[in-house]
Amino acid sequence: MSPYVPSGELVERAATGETAAIGRLISRAEANMAEARGALAEIYLRAGRSHVIGITGVPGSGKSTLVASLTAKLRRKGSKVGVIAVDPSSPYSGGAILGDRIRMSDLVMDPGVYIRSMATHGSVGGLAHATLSAIDILDFAGFDTIIVETVGVGQDEVEIAKASHTTIVVSAPGLGDEIQAIKAGMLEIADIHVVSKCDRSDANKTLVDIKQMLTLDAATSRLPAWRTPVVGLSSYTGDGYPELVEEIEKHRAFASGVKPSAAREASIASFRLQKTAETLLMDRFATSSARFRKSITERLQKRESDPYSLANELLTLSLG
Amino acid sequence: MSPYVPSGELVERAATGETAAIGRLISRAEANMAEARGALAEIYLRAGRSHVIGITGVPGSGKSTLVASLTAKLRRKGSKVGVIAVDPSSPYSGGAILGDRIRMSDLVMDPGVYIRSMATHGSVGGLAHATLSAIDILDFAGFDTIIVETVGVGQDEVEIAKASHTTIVVSAPGLGDEIQAIKAGMLEIADIHVVSKCDRSDANKTLVDIKQMLTLDAATSRLPAWRTPVVGLSSYTGDGYPELVEEIEKHRAFASGVKPSAAREASIASFRLQKTAETLLMDRFATSSARFRKSITERLQKRESDPYSLANELLTLSLG
Numbered sequence: 001m002s003p004y005v006p007s008g009e010l011v012e013r014a015a016t017g018e019t020a021a022i023g024r025l026i027s028r029a030e031a032n033m034a035e036a037r038g039a040l041a042e043i044y045l046r047a048g049r050s051h052v053i054g055i056t057g058v059p060g061s062g063k064s065t066l067v068a069s070l071t072a073k074l075r076r077k078g079s080k081v082g083v084i085a086v087d088p089s090s091p092y093s094g095g096a097i098l099g100d101r102i103r104m105s106d107l108v109m110d111p112g113v114y115i116r117s118m119a120t121h122g123s124v125g126g127l128a129h130a131t132l133s134a135i136d137i138l139d140f141a142g143f144d145t146i147i148v149e150t151v152g153v154g155q156d157e158v159e160i161a162k163a164s165h166t167t168i169v170v171s172a173p174g175l176g177d178e179i180q181a182i183k184a185g186m187l188e189i190a191d192i193h194v195v196s197k198c199d200r201s202d203a204n205k206t207l208v209d210i211k212q213m214l215t216l217d218a219a220t221s222r223l224p225a226w227r228t229p230v231v232g233l234s235s236y237t238g239d240g241y242p243e244l245v246e247e248i249e250k251h252r253a254f255a256s257g258v259k260p261s262a263a264r265e266a267s268i269a270s271f272r273l274q275k276t277a278e279t280l281l282m283d284r285f286a287t288s289s290a291r292f293r294k295s296i297t298e299r300l301q302k303r304e305s306d307p308y309s310l311a312n313e314l315l316t317l318s319l320g
Numbered sequence: 321m322s323p324y325v326p327s328g329e330l331v332e333r334a335a336t337g338e339t340a341a342i343g344r345l346i347s348r349a350e351a352n353m354a355e356a357r358g359a360l361a362e363i364y365l366r367a368g369r370s371h372v373i374g375i376t377g378v379p380g381s382g383k384s385t386l387v388a389s390l391t392a393k394l395r396r397k398g399s400k401v402g403v404i405a406v407d408p409s410s411p412y413s414g415g416a417i418l419g420d421r422i423r424m425s426d427l428v429m430d431p432g433v434y435i436r437s438m439a440t441h442g443s444v445g446g447l448a449h450a451t452l453s454a455i456d457i458l459d460f461a462g463f464d465t466i467i468v469e470t471v472g473v474g475q476d477e478v479e480i481a482k483a484s485h486t487t488i489v490v491s492a493p494g495l496g497d498e499i500q501a502i503k504a505g506m507l508e509i510a511d512i513h514v515v516s517k518c519d520r521s522d523a524n525k526t527l528v529d530i531k532q533m534l535t536l537d538a539a540t541s542r543l544p545a546w547r548t549p550v551v552g553l554s555s556y557t558g559d560g561y562p563e564l565v566e567e568i569e570k571h572r573a574f575a576s577g578v579k580p581s582a583a584r585e586a587s588i589a590s591f592r593l594q595k596t597a598e599t600l601l602m603d604r605f606a607t608s609s610a611r612f613r614k615s616i617t618e619r620l621q622k623r624e625s626d627p628y629s630l631a632n633e634l635l636t637l638s639l640g
């Protein structure tokens with residue numbers, strides 16, 4: 001084990017882009033370490049320059065391949081790219097993603113790319129809070145574009161994808177229940193729709209389905225006057241990627257030029273506030289006396305009191 | 321629209337098993353209505369008899385078919401069964417699930433069965449809180465067994481499945497990333513593993529894989545001395561269902577007889593408390609003055625202050 005480095009010192013090292021410092025700060029955010037809070041607050045105040053792209057889609061939609069290809073494309077344009085994967089099935093272990101076409105390990109070796117998987121289970125202070133902190137850290141450390149990949153199922157996971165500047169929803173042909181799932185909440189969060197695996201013969205049906213849904217529900221876009229594009233692509237042939245990069249640039253330029261962008265920033269801020277408050281609340285409970293914790297859970301468990309009364313007690317105690 | 325019925329009156333109607341009253345109470349929990357809180361608190365105090373079964377698995381694992389078949393089996397044994405589906409792709413719309421073998425509509429017509437889908441997006445007070453309240457309501461209304469189906473991705477979704485007396489994790493052959501996903505957090509929450517679609521020739525590999533993982537990680541079971549079974553079943557042939565029902569009964573009997581059950585109840589209570597506190601906290605923010613809300617999100621958005629300081633302000637205000 002390396003000696004413990006105070007978080008304040010890690011901030012200065014992360015400012016120069018030092019990978020190890022970035023990793024340790026993210027781990028401390030994930031572990032909800034009280035010692036790191038001042039450092040994370042400072043990082044927040046000094047961040048805010050990156051373009052955050054949220055990518056979401058159901059398992060099997062080809063998100064991870066898209067993230068790897070998109071990262072490679074953005075690198076070639078000179079962007080430093082940070083990738084945060086909030087997906088238990090993400091294959092970011094250095095192995096091959098697309099046979100020998102793109103090796104994640106090539107990206108891993110590139111100092112202009114930082115890839116991090118977030119633990120989806122056991123994040124002490126909550127997954128969303130840890131992910132939002134990781135975005136700040138990469139932003140602060142000088143990454144121009146930050147891609148956050150989340151699986152498109154799970155309330156917090158979808159919220160995280162939504163809390164970005166450009167949200168991409170990925171669909172793929174041949175996944176029966178998928179369109180259903182999209183209808184149930186993913187459709188309206190997309191700034192850009194992607195249909196992956198467009199080398200498959202049944203991809204056209206998926207493209208048509210999504211375009212049809214967009215026509216039916218004209219009010220889906222979160223920015224008025226932004227016409228949500230549907231981009232078909234194939235990570236195998238490379239088709240569609242130039243168009244996707246272009247649409248991302250367009251959306252970025254469009255969003256920064258219009259008033260509604262402020263509304264989006266406000267909704268991101270409000271989500272952030274909520275997740276931080278939840279984290280602080282749970283932390284105070286965890287650090288309260290063992291006796292208090294035992295008493296309050298026992299009373300709930302034995303149904304001597306109800307969840308609302310006890311939650312109120314918890315909120316009151318939090319200020320002691 | 322029917323006239324507004326006070327929640328207190330709905331409680332008395334739900335106590336007699338009146339379906340409409342049950343549905344309205346669940347909707348009010350979902351909408352986080354302040355008027356319903358006293359009623360929900362009372363219901364909590366008077367509930368606590370049902371056996372809650374959490375069923376989780378990745379999309380495509382055959383959860384919904386399993387839930388339908390299991391419900392039919394439990395009905396034949398005389399149990400009143402409540403089903404809560406927290407899954408955007410759940411097909412509980414009255415259509416056929418297994419061709420003409422089981423029609424969900426047959427179950428829907430059965431007064432001893434209550435089926436409810438929870439909105440996974442836009443639950444005002446949070447999905448977990450609404451789902452836990454729905455469990456109380458069905459418990460209070462006299463359902464012996466409550467099945468909660470959640471998709472096995474998403475932090476809250478997995479937590480909900482875990483917050484039950486018996487947790488079943490469903491796997492299926494032919495889903496590449498699935499085993500990965502299970503490894504990442506679902507493995508250790510299972511009291512019973514089910515491999516569905518065992519009429520397929522590749523099902524045996526999945527069975528062997530899971531048994532192997534269980535052997536490698538001997539400490540997975542949440543109850544010491546409970547040997548987590550792996551049940552293979554086919555909803556098409558009906559094979560495995562008698563064994564599954566038996567294992568559920570065994571686990572129920574086992575869990576109620578041992579001390580660690582109290583630890584489990586305590587962890588369920590603690591999760592409940594956390595979700596209720598979060599709901600109350602967000603509610604207080606939402607009902608605070610527009611000026612306060614605007615000021616706090618603007619300061620965060622403009623990075624004049626950091627998330628921790630502002631979240632602390634929010635927690636303090638909550639008591640005002």
